[in-house]
Amino acid sequence: MLKNWKDIGIALALAILTWYLLTGREKVEAWVDMSVEMSNAPEGLIIRKGLISKIEVRVRGPKGLVRSLDRRKWTYSLDVSHLKVGENLVDIDRERIPLSMAYEVVEVKPSRLILSVDRLAKKELPVAAEWRGTLPRDFRLLEIKTVPELVEVRGAERLVKPMTQVRVLLQNDFEDPPAIWTDDVPIKLADGVEANPGQVKMTLRFGPEVKTMWVGVPVRLSTTLGTTAQTSVKNVRVQVEAPLPLLREAQAGHDIPGLVALVKVPGGLKPGRHALPYEVEAPAGVRVVSTKGESVTVVIRK
Numbered sequence: 681m682l683k684n685w686k687d688i689g690i691a692l693a694l695a696i697l698t699w700y701l702l703t704g705r706e707k708v709e710a711w712v713d714m715s716v717e718m719s720n721a722p723e724g725l726i727i728r729k730g731l732i733s734k735i736e737v738r739v740r741g742p743k744g745l746v747r748s749l750d751r752r753k754w755t756y757s758l759d760v761s762h763l764k765v766g767e768n769l770v771d772i773d774r775e776r777i778p779l780s781m782a783y784e785v786v787e788v789k790p791s792r793l794i795l796s797v798d799r800l801a802k803k804e805l806p807v808a809a810e811w812r813g814t815l816p817r818d819f820r821l822l823e824i825k826t827v828p829e830l831v832e833v834r835g836a837e838r839l840v841k842p843m844t845q846v847r848v849l850l851q852n853d854f855e856d857p858p859a860i861w862t863d864d865v866p867i868k869l870a871d872g873v874e875a876n877p878g879q880v881k882m883t884l885r886f887g888p889e890v891k892t893m894w895v896g897v898p899v900r901l902s903t904t905l906g907t908t909a910q911t912s913v914k915n916v917r918v919q920v921e922a923p924l925p926l927l928r929e930a931q932a933g934h935d936i937p938g939l940v941a942l943v944k945v946p947g948g949l950k951p952g953r954h955a956l957p958y959e960v961e962a963p964a965g966v967r968v969v970s971t972k973g974e975s976v977t978v979v980i981r982k
Contacts (some may be wrong), residue, residue: 699712706743706871709776709786714754720761727835728759728872730795737777738787745782755940768795787882790960798836805833807867808845808883814853818924823885831880835873844874850882857886888923892969895920895930897960899976900940912953912977916941918960919969926966936964941976948981 715734735756739746740869741849757776762768770793774785807826815821826848831838848865861884896915903909918941926936941958955975961969 683699683836691921693879696725699891708741708746708867709738709740710742710749711738712749712754713737714756716756718760719757719795719932720759722761722763724800725763725765725797726800726836726872728761728838730793732790732793735772735791736895737779737780737785738789739783740786741783749909762915763795763797768797769793770795785915797887798838800834801840802832802834803843804830805843806845807880808850809880810847810864810934811882811884812849812851815857816833816855818889819854819886820889821884822887825880826880826882828877828880831867832876833869833873834876836933839873840869842963843873848880848882854886857864858973859887860885862902874902888965890921890965891922891927892919892921892926893930894918894938895922895927895936897939897941898935899943899958901945901978903945906947907947907949909945909949909978910981912979914977917972919971921967921969923965935964936966939966943976943978945978945980951980954978 688761704788713734714737716732718731722783737754737756737894755778756772757778758770759773759776760770763770766783772788772793774788777785777788779785802876807829809824809826811824818960819879831846833843833846846867848867850863854861863882864879865882866879867877869875896916897918899911899913901911918939920939922930922936928938931982939962941960943956943958945956954977956978957975960971962968
């Protein structure tokens with residue numbers, strides 16, 4: 681009985697070995713993806729278009745070995761040492777496909793590449809910043825700037841050479857605009873051109889909308905001790921540049937806070953009428969453009 685079991689075991693082992701040898705010799709085909717990397721890239725040149733990230737290789741080989749191909753990451757080294765400016769026809773060299781002699785390369789897709797090559801150019805260019813958006817009534821953009829103000833662009837000569845600036849665009853609506861707003865904004869360029877740095881810090885400065893208008897400004901006297909004086913007018917006409925909300929108050933008959941025509945009355949003046957100059961003092965955000973007349977009449981009393 682034991683002898684029979686030994687014979688059965690030997691027969692089973694021989695059957696398994698025979699099956700393995702037969703299936704191992706069976707030839708099958710499969711497609712294998714291989715990533716493409718450049719080697720021996722010529723200095724001063726850039727591939728503008730035509731370069732691909734992977735190729736597909738159809739291989740034939742023993743079934744057991746072919747099944748194991750998908751377990752590895754394969755890379756094809758594309759030799760670009762002979763590239764020249766213009767259109768270059770580059771064949772996929774089957775001899776450089778990193779497979780052992782146990783495999784047969786049946787087909788490669790694509791089998792050749794058409795590479796457009798240009799000279800590599802660099803240039804330092806100014807950054808032109810633009811903002812598009814909405815603001816509340818009576819607000820405006822006062823200033824826009826970037827840091828850095830210059831960036832280096834790098835790419836194909838035919839693309840870089842005609843460039844005179846790089847543009848950055850910010851699109852944002854502000855319901856309650858801050859005095860200063862800052863954020864990083866990427867630089868968008870044509871394919872084949874890159875910037876260093878790839879983004880800039882954009883700063884926007886907002887403020888109230890201003891307008892120039894003639895307004896009435898109250899006259900204030902500055903007198904020395906013991907001098908009694910009064911003016912013949914309560915207001916003078918002054919042209920100012922000021923925020924619209926303040927000008928609306930002025931149109932409604934209200935004074936602009938901090939805006940006065942100051943008359944300094946020197947001591948020792950005799951009683952009577954005197955024409956004295958005045959100086960307009962304006963608060964922050966208000967600019968005096970011009971005045972009507974340079975003096976007011978001041979009456980000195982005994």
